[in-house]
Amino acid sequence: MRLLGPCRRACGREVQLLSERRVRAASAPDAPGWFISALGAAQICSWGTLFYGFPLIAEAMRTDLGWSKPTLYGAASIGMLLAGLAAYPVGTAIDRGHGRVLMPGASVLAGVLLVAWSQVEELAAFYLVLAVLGCMQAATLYEPAFAVIARRVGPLNARKGITALTLWGGFASTVFIPIIQFLIETQGWRGALMAMGAVNVIVCGGLYFLAIDPSRDAPMRSAEPGAPSPALGRAAVAAAMRRPAYWGLMLAWVSYAFAFSSLTYHFFPLLLERGLDSSGAVAVLAVIGPAQVAGRILVRAFASEAPVRSVGSGIVIVFPLAVVGFSLAPPEVLVIAAVAAFYGAANGMITIVRGMAVPEMVTRDGYGAVNGSLVAPMNVMTALAPLGAALLWQASGGYGAVLAAIFAGSLTLCAGFWFAAARSKG
Numbered sequence: 001m002r003l004l005g006p007c008r009r010a011c012g013r014e015v016q017l018l019s020e021r022r023v024r025a026a027s028a029p030d031a032p033g034w035f036i037s038a039l040g041a042a043q044i045c046s047w048g049t050l051f052y053g054f055p056l057i058a059e060a061m062r063t064d065l066g067w068s069k070p071t072l073y074g075a076a077s078i079g080m081l082l083a084g085l086a087a088y089p090v091g092t093a094i095d096r097g098h099g100r101v102l103m104p105g106a107s108v109l110a111g112v113l114l115v116a117w118s119q120v121e122e123l124a125a126f127y128l129v130l131a132v133l134g135c136m137q138a139a140t141l142y143e144p145a146f147a148v149i150a151r152r153v154g155p156l157n158a159r160k161g162i163t164a165l166t167l168w169g170g171f172a173s174t175v176f177i178p179i180i181q182f183l184i185e186t187q188g189w190r191g192a193l194m195a196m197g198a199v200n201v202i203v204c205g206g207l208y209f210l211a212i213d214p215s216r217d218a219p220m221r222s223a224e225p226g227a228p229s230p231a232l233g234r235a236a237v238a239a240a241m242r243r244p245a246y247w248g249l250m251l252a253w254v255s256y257a258f259a260f261s262s263l264t265y266h267f268f269p270l271l272l273e274r275g276l277d278s279s280g281a282v283a284v285l286a287v288i289g290p291a292q293v294a295g296r297i298l299v300r301a302f303a304s305e306a307p308v309r310s311v312g313s314g315i316v317i318v319f320p321l322a323v324v325g326f327s328l329a330p331p332e333v334l335v336i337a338a339v340a341a342f343y344g345a346a347n348g349m350i351t352i353v354r355g356m357a358v359p360e361m362v363t364r365d366g367y368g369a370v371n372g373s374l375v376a377p378m379n380v381m382t383a384l385a386p387l388g389a390a391l392l393w394q395a396s397g398g399y400g401a402v403l404a405a406i407f408a409g410s411l412t413l414c415a416g417f418w419f420a421a422a423r424s425k426g
Contacts, residue, residue, distance in 0.1 A: 040168025048176025079134025080383030091372025236366025248420025291344025
């Protein structure tokens with residue numbers, strides 16, 4: 001009987017939270033389908049050309065120009081380091097309503113830079129182009145798009161739109177890896193880069209400009225009588241940093257960036273080293289995109305109302321299991337593709353968790369700035385990981401040591417997120 005009162009209070013609290021969430025969903029401004037569709041189509045092109053295309057282009061450049069793998073990946077690392085520095089100001093700018101200028105402008109400049117990349121002959125020019133291109137990634141990939149959606153409908157109402165956007169983005173590798181490989185084989189890596197540049201200028205720039213309209217954004221939430229106004233910018237970040245969950249998420253996302261970036265940028269040559277030919281490696285890579293979409297559909301269908309901390313706590317354990325699978329799987333396309341599907345599904349789900357972790361686990365204030373402050377060190381790790389993996393590969397003579405390091409990073413991801421989930425608000 002002594003336990004009955006606390007149980008009733010706990011159950012009542014859960015019912016109240018669920019009721020409040022349903023009321024918010026019913027009364028929330030809804031992002032129109034064309035808005036999400038336009039952002040989604042642009043995200044497919046942005047991710048496909050600015051992220052997934054690099055390993056294919058780099059391998060072709062290594063063969064053509066004779067540059068070493070650490071040299072090539074060093075340029076990408078510098079670009080992503082600058083992307084890390086740009087993440088916070090990009091998020092703050094979107095919080096202030098500048099998304100319509102920022103995302104289309106960055107796409108157009110990214111297209112120009114890809115065309116410039118196609119003309120490089122000297123290492124210095126290559127490094128300069130990749131450095132500036134990294135800043136454009138910070139203004140065109142998921143995080144700024146998430147911030148645009150959060151501004152349109154409000155942070156706590158953004159889950160549906162973010163999930164839908166990630167469903168679109170999940171097709172980026174499936175669509176663009178075969179296309180870019182075909183262009184490399186038929187037009188050379190220089191011709192492939194020129195085509196990728198045109199996609200950024202025409203498709204991405206146009207769609208972002210048409211979709212983002214600050215005049216239609218939801219008004220900022222009003223503070224309750226007597227309560228302080230919602231924090232923005234540095235004030236929001238400072239308040240978030242006082243919460244233990246913020247630091248748990250930072251550890252989790254930095255660890256995720258290490259594992260994801262190392263595997264993504266080295267997966268193609270890793271598969272070649274394992275004994276697959278280029279067509280088999282491309283086939284395995286092409287599985288990841290649909291698996292990401294399938295994972296996101298599962299979240300949308302079966303966990304759309306579940307707390308993000310609960311969803312994420314179950315997903316993160318998949319990553320170390322997938323790394324073990326990649327390490328032990330025989331060099332057969334079907335077997336490795338099955339492990340890749342397992343990994344892709346988890347990766348697709350964790351993207352949704354990343355998009356909603358800040359408002360549901362840390363704070364509703366200053367979404368773009370707070371999320372940008374978490375993305376900044378994540379992007380730094382994304383920058384360093386491919387180069388570190390290349391150096392480790394060179395020192396050890398194979399990808400076995402690289403996979404061991406990725407496995408350790410996946411375990412740290414689990415520890416960080418579980419800590420954040422245990423210490424999160426709400």
